[in-house]
Amino acid sequence: MTNSPLAGASTRPLIAPCPQQTAASIIAAAHDLLGHLAAGRRIDAPVLRTAMQSAFGESDATGAWDWKAAYEAIEVAQLLFMRRYGPAIHGKSTDPFERLQLVERIARLAPTQTRRSEEMQAYQQFSTPLGLAWVAGFAADFSLAELVLEPSAGTGLLAIQAELAGCRIALNEIADVRAALLGSLFEGSPVSMHDGAQIHDRL
Numbered sequence: 346m347t348n349s350p351l352a353g354a355s356t357r358p359l360i361a362p363c364p365q366q367t368a369a370s371i372i373a374a375a376h377d378l379l380g381h382l383a384a385g386r387r388i389d390a391p392v393l394r395t396a397m398q399s400a401f402g403e404s405d406a407t408g409a410w411d412w413k414a415a416y417e418a419i420e421v422a423q424l425l426f427m428r429r430y431g432p433a434i435h436g437k438s439t440d441p442f443e444r445l446q447l448v449e450r451i452a453r454l455a456p457t458q459t460r461r462s463e464e465m466q467a468y469q470q471f472s473t474p475l476g477l478a479w480v481a482g483f484a485a486d487f488s489l490a491e492l493v494l495e496p497s498a499g500t501g502l503l504a505i506q507a508e509l510a511g512c513r514i515a516l517n518e519i520a521d522v523r524a525a526l527l528g529s530l531f532e533g534s535p536v537s538m539h540d541g542a543q544i545h546d547r548l
Contacts, residue, residue, distance in 0.1 A: 365525045377400065389456060421501075421530065423475045487512050498516040498523070500523060517541060
């Protein structure tokens with residue numbers, strides 16, 4: 346008897362969920378992970394897997410979610426943390442280096458992203474680490490009510506820095522699930538789906 350080349354492979358759903366459904370499940374998992382960040386608990390693989398299985402209702406073995414989606418849930422959890430606790434971090438110290446240390450303390454609770462999907466390769470998705478996103482926001486020196494365009498917004502870790510500064514935000518992201526995430530996380534802000542490399546021609 347010959348073994349099938351598909352033996353042991355993950356079973357994929359016959360009908361792929363729409364981007365909005367996937368985004369909603371990722372955000373649900375992120376809210377679960379937010380509790381770990383707020384408590385200062387490290388998010389390891391079992392914790393992450395549990396949050397994703399709870400949010401999607403199935404394990405990754407069924408094809409309901411993959412580790413790319415899990416990494417995005419971690420990033421969204423960090424965004425939610427900054428939205429909730431960012432003002433307190435800024436209020437705790439006027440020294441930007443002390444603020445950065447607090448931000449990086451949270452970033453260290455998340456696992457390293459070691460797996461890359463075909464979509465990540467195709468769209469050249471390299472997420473900005475939380476600490477670097479904070480530094481970029483500090484360097485940008487946002488002004489209140491300024492209009493800020495994020496041309497390749499990803500999961501919004503750069504955009505949240507502009508929001509915390511009281512800016513208006515315009516977001517662009519070509520990947521459909523990430524664009525759906527941004528639409529839910531930044532309600533009221535326009536989200537476009539152009540190629541970021543050509544965004545200057547779209548302005």
